[in-house]
Amino acid sequence: MSDAATGGRIESTLVTERSSWSTAVGTIALVAAFGAAAGPSGVGAGVATALLWYGFGTPSAIAVGHVLLLVLFSGGVDPIALATAEVGLLAVLAAPLLGTRAPLRAVAGTLLAVAVLGGIGLLAAVSLPPWQAAAVTVGAVGLASYGLYRYGLVSLGLVDDDTPPTTDE
Amino acid sequence: MRPTRQAWAVGALASALAVLAAVFARPLLLGATVLLGAWLLVRQVLFVRGVADALDSLTVRQVPAANAVRADAEIPVTLEATLDAPARLQLSVDGGVPTGATAAGPLSATLEPGDATTRGTTTVTWPVAGRHRFDRPTVTATDGLFAATIPVESRPTVTVEPRGPHSAHVGRGGDRVSIAQGEHDAGQRGPGLEPAELREYVPGDSADEIDWKATARLDTLHVREYETQTHRPTMLLVDHGAALAAGPPGESKLDYLRETALAIAANARELDDPLGLITVGDEGITSRIDPTTGPAAYLSIRRRLLELEPTGLDDDGAVPETVERAQPIPGPVPSPTRPRAALSALDGAGDPFARALEPFYAARTEYDIRFDAEPLLGAVRTALTGQDSRQWTVICTDDSDRDTLYETIRFARARGSRVLVLLAPTVLFATDELGDPDRASDRYLEFEELRRDLDRMDAVTAFEVAPEDRLSAVLEATRSRSRGELR
Numbered sequence: 001m002s003d004a005a006t007g008g009r010i011e012s013t014l015v016t017e018r019s020s021w022s023t024a025v026g027t028i029a030l031v032a033a034f035g036a037a038a039g040p041s042g043v044g045a046g047v048a049t050a051l052l053w054y055g056f057g058t059p060s061a062i063a064v065g066h067v068l069l070l071v072l073f074s075g076g077v078d079p080i081a082l083a084t085a086e087v088g089l090l091a092v093l094a095a096p097l098l099g100t101r102a103p104l105r106a107v108a109g110t111l112l113a114v115a116v117l118g119g120i121g122l123l124a125a126v127s128l129p130p131w132q133a134a135a136v137t138v139g140a141v142g143l144a145s146y147g148l149y150r151y152g153l154v155s156l157g158l159v160d161d162d163t164p165p166t167t168d169e
Numbered sequence: 170m171r172p173t174r175q176a177w178a179v180g181a182l183a184s185a186l187a188v189l190a191a192v193f194a195r196p197l198l199l200g201a202t203v204l205l206g207a208w209l210l211v212r213q214v215l216f217v218r219g220v221a222d223a224l225d226s227l228t229v230r231q232v233p234a235a236n237a238v239r240a241d242a243e244i245p246v247t248l249e250a251t252l253d254a255p256a257r258l259q260l261s262v263d264g265g266v267p268t269g270a271t272a273a274g275p276l277s278a279t280l281e282p283g284d285a286t287t288r289g290t291t292t293v294t295w296p297v298a299g300r301h302r303f304d305r306p307t308v309t310a311t312d313g314l315f316a317a318t319i320p321v322e323s324r325p326t327v328t329v330e331p332r333g334p335h336s337a338h339v340g341r342g343g344d345r346v347s348i349a350q351g352e353h354d355a356g357q358r359g360p361g362l363e364p365a366e367l368r369e370y371v372p373g374d375s376a377d378e379i380d381w382k383a384t385a386r387l388d389t390l391h392v393r394e395y396e397t398q399t400h401r402p403t404m405l406l407v408d409h410g411a412a413l414a415a416g417p418p419g420e421s422k423l424d425y426l427r428e429t430a431l432a433i434a435a436n437a438r439e440l441d442d443p444l445g446l447i448t449v450g451d452e453g454i455t456s457r458i459d460p461t462t463g464p465a466a467y468l469s470i471r472r473r474l475l476e477l478e479p480t481g482l483d484d485d486g487a488v489p490e491t492v493e494r495a496q497p498i499p500g501p502v503p504s505p506t507r508p509r510a511a512l513s514a515l516d517g518a519g520d521p522f523a524r525a526l527e528p529f530y531a532a533r534t535e536y537d538i539r540f541d542a543e544p545l546l547g548a549v550r551t552a553l554t555g556q557d558s559r560q561w562t563v564i565c566t567d568d569s570d571r572d573t574l575y576e577t578i579r580f581a582r583a584r585g586s587r588v589l590v591l592l593a594p595t596v597l598f599a600t601d602e603l604g605d606p607d608r609a610s611d612r613y614l615e616f617e618e619l620r621r622d623l624d625r626m627d628a629v630t631a632f633e634v635a636p637e638d639r640l641s642a643v644l645e646a647t648r649s650r651s652r653g654e655l656r
Contacts, residue, residue, distance in 0.1 A: 010175050012212045012312040013282050014219050014257045059179045059205055063186060066201035077197060086200055093204055100215065109214060113207035121199045131191035137199050138187045141206030145180075148210060152170040152217040156224070156319055 009057030015096045015106075023054070026095030030065075033088025037081040038072040045072055046088065053092050065089050090114060117141060170217070170317040179209055179314075209314075216315040219258055223310060226253035229321045231264050231276075231303050233293070237328045239419075240298045244327075247290045248278050248306065255285045258310045264289075265304025265324070269297035298331035332419030334428045336637035339591070341624065342617055343644045346632060348433060348589070365394045401561050402443040402460040404552050405430050407474065408545055408566035410451040411481035415567075415598045420636065422593035423479055426565040429591050429634050430474055433563055438467045446470045449548040450480030457551070460560070545570070546577045553584040562586045565634075567593040568616050575622075578629055590623055590631040592616070597635045597643065606646035613643045 009016075027050040034046030045068040053061030069085050093114070097106035120140045124133035153159050172180070183205035190198035228251045234244040248264040264276030271294045278289035295301070305320040340346045367383055370390035380393040407430055413423040437444040444467060445460035458470055545566060552562065562581050566574065574590075581588045596612035616633070623631035633640070 010179060010314075012215060012314045013259065014215045014312050015212070016257070058208055059182055062201050062204045062208070063182055066186065066198055070195060070197055073197065082197065082200075086204075089200075089204060093208060097211070106211060106215065110207055110211050113210045114203060117203040117206050118200070121196075121203045125196040125199055130194045130196065133196060134187035134191040134199060134202070137202050137206075138184050141180075141183060141202065141209070144206070144210055145213060148213045148217070149170055152213070152220075152317070155217055155221055156170070156317060158170075158317070158319065 009055070010059050011057050011096065015100050019099055022095045022098040026050075026053070026091050029091035029095075030088040033084050033086075033091070034065075034069075034072075037078075037085040037088075038069075042072055042085070045069070049089075049092070058092060058096060061092050062089055065092070113144075117144070170315055172315055173311065173313065176209065176212075176314040179205055183209070212312070212314050216258075216312050216317075219256065219312060220310045220317055220319070223252065223256040223258050223260060224308070224319060224321070226256075227251070227260065227308065227321070228253075229262055229306050229308065229323050231306055231323045231325055233303075233325055233327050236326070237330065238295050239330055240332045241294065241296055242329075243273075243292050243294045245290050246272075246276060246293045247288055248276050249286070249288045250278050250280055250308075251286045252280060252284070255283045256280070257282045258312050261309045261311075262287075262289075262306055262321075263309070264291075264306050266293055267301035267303055267327070269299065269301050269329075270295050270327075295327065295329040298329045300326055300328050302326045334420055334425045334636065337425050337428050338635050338637040338640050339429055339632050341620070341632060343640060348429070348436075348591075348632065365396045367391055367393050400440075400442050400462075401559060402445070403433065403437050403561045403563060404445045404447065404460060405433060405470070405474075406447050406449060406545070406548055406552060406562065406564045406566075407477065408449050408564075409455070409477045409479055410449070410544070411479050412567055412569040412595075413593070414479035415595065420598075421479070422567050422595075422598050423477060425634050425636065426567075426591060426593055427474055427477060430563070430565050431471065434467060434470055434474065438464075444470060445552070446473060447548050447552050448473065448477060449544050451544065452480070453544050454548050454551060455480065543573045543576070545573055546580060549577050549581050553581060553586055560586050561589065563589045563591065565591045567595055568619055569595055571619055574619075578623060578626060582626060582628060586628075588629045590629065591634045592620060592623075592631060593634050594640075597639045606643075607650065609643050610647040610650055613647065 030050050030053070031043055031046035034049070035043040038045065045065070049061050049065040049068060052064050065085075066089070069082070072085075073082065090111075094107045094110050097103055097110060100106045117137070117140055121133065121137040124136040128136065183202045186198045186205070187202040190196055190202070228249075230247075230249045232247045232249060234246070235242075238244055246264065246266070248262060250260065250262045252260075259282055260280040262278050262280070266272045266276055273292040273294070276289060276291045276293075278287040280287045303324050303326070306323055307318050307320050309316060309318045311317075338345060339348055367380065368391065370379060370384075370392050374392050378392045378394075380391050383391040383393065407426065409423055413426070414421050416422055416424070434444055434446075441462055443460035443462050446456070446458045448455045448457075456473055458466065458473065545564070549562070549564070553560070564577065564581075568574070578588055578590060594613060594616040596609055596616060620631045620633055623629055
């Protein structure tokens with residue numbers, strides 16, 4: 001599929017119909033959250049992330065936004081400030097879903113996924129060494145993705161119902 | 170369901186950030202992994218639901234232009250995909266052309282996001298006879314991040330009939346008759362193998378005929394009699410001159426006459442009648458097999474009949490202008506699919522392959538006996554020379570040279586032979602004339618007059634051999650015209 005359908009951004013065609021108001025809400029929430037978390041430099045980082053979001057899509061914005069947050073909080077992380085900034089990125093994550101055919105369900109699903117994966121990541125980060133916490137987080141994402149893959153096969157009827165013949169022993 | 174490169178890229182980005190988080194001991198970056206993971210999982214769910222919805226409203230049809238075709242025919246096949254409501258997915262539909270068919274191009278159609286209907290058409294060739302069922306078409310859905318290929322239901326069938334005569338009609342004026350012969354009961358007693366009856370000895374009976382066992386059992390002289398065995402020698406004369414090439418490829422006059430001759434040969438074999446064959450080209454006899462019995466003789470006759478191809482055609486398989494016939498040869502020019510024509514296309518002189526094949530094809534055009542004129546009459550003369558007058562002579566030809574035909578049959582009758590004439594009406598093999606029903610009707614009536622004239626001759630039976638569908642069409646046109654004239 002050509003990038004024309006997604007405007008060059010990494011995004012599913014199912015959520016490409018981005019409305020101006022959802023983009024505006026996402027941008028304002030992002031800039032405000034970054035500004036509240038890190039002051040004027042946070043506003044700058046928020047604007048840069050928003051531009052990236054608009055041009056290249058959500059994954060790039062999330063990745064670069066976190067790198068910028070790392071720079072902003074190079075002296076130490078304030079949990080409340082970090083949570084505020086993450087809310088801004090969560091708005092970036094959820095805003096495009098307002099254009100889908102079932103926006104509430106999509107946003108609720110996103111929040112649920114973030115809550116579950118975030119909880120696992122947080123628990124792992126608190127209780128395990130960094131590399132193990134990273135492995136647990138990536139493993140959780142992989143496991144959930146595989147589960148959805150199997151669900152997809154079943155719901156699309158791509159699983160053969162025939163059970164192989166067994167031999168009586 | 171499989172991820173595309175874009176989905177793999179996002180997954181790799183999430184993993185890379187997790188690695189960075191571990192390497193630099195900065196758990197903050199794990200937040201990016203969590204958000205990117207959630208992003209991927211939500212798109213995955215949306216994709217599965219989107220595909221399921223699209224499939225619910227999608228109708229795919231594979232529509233061949235015809236459900237019954239002749240072998241090697243080309244027909245367009247259309248693939249149609251329709252959505253009740255436009256989807257946001259790209260749906261690529263690939264048709265399932267059967268294995269026994271060949272598509273000129275891919276049978277596929279694509280529904281872009283927002284489209285509701287699409288269609289694609291390609292030409293499919295059917296070289297293999299039989300019943301072919303289309304494979305299930307597949308729909309490949311993608312949203313740019315994930316793709317899934319799902320088979321859907323639409324499996325029409327196409328029946329491919331082999332090339333060659335179909336529904337050959339043998340009969341009189343449109344009425345079908347059987348040419349199969351029954352057993353020839355002589356109604357006489359004499360030497361034989363089948364016991365007929367046991368009777369008392371009467372003076373004059375030969376002592377050899379006395380059944381000594383019956384005599385001992387019954388205490389008086391008894392004689393056992395047997396059924397006399399009879400066989401009727403049959404001589405097939407098959408004309409395969411250039412005029413017999415008229416007709417569509419695989420359905421020429423010669424093809425229909427060949428089928429009928431093969432049926433007569435099979436019947437003769439079943440009855441154990443001696444069977445002979447003379448094939449006549451434009452210049453004389455091309456092969457001769459004297460009447461004989463036995464599986465080997467029948468097989469060689471059958472093989473020879475199957476090998477027959479019209480003589481006098483030029484290297485392109487066309488009828489040359491120099492062929493002299495009482496009437497011009499109508500019908501489409503045969504396609505250059507004949508072996509000799511194919512050989513000439515091999516660029517003869519320098520090609521060792523062509524040189525190796527040439528003797529085999531050259532042998533087919535050799536004449537056993539050449540005649541300056543009227544080869545059919547010459548063939549009958551040869552066939553009846555020194556033959557039993559009980560011989561049944563079967564002449565398979567067309568109506569293009571009527572004078573020679575009359576002369577030939579008169580000669581055969583003069584020699585005491587019973588004659589069966591199987592005539593292919595030229596009008597039914599001229600596709601250009603069938604477009605004009607009145608003209609075709611006139612030509613058929615002329616033919617029917619000829620056939621009746623022949624049929625009226627003593628010990629001569631004349632039948633028409635023709636494609637049943639074309640004969641029916643001409644007869645219908647004739648009847649319609651007659652009804653119109655009566656009103």
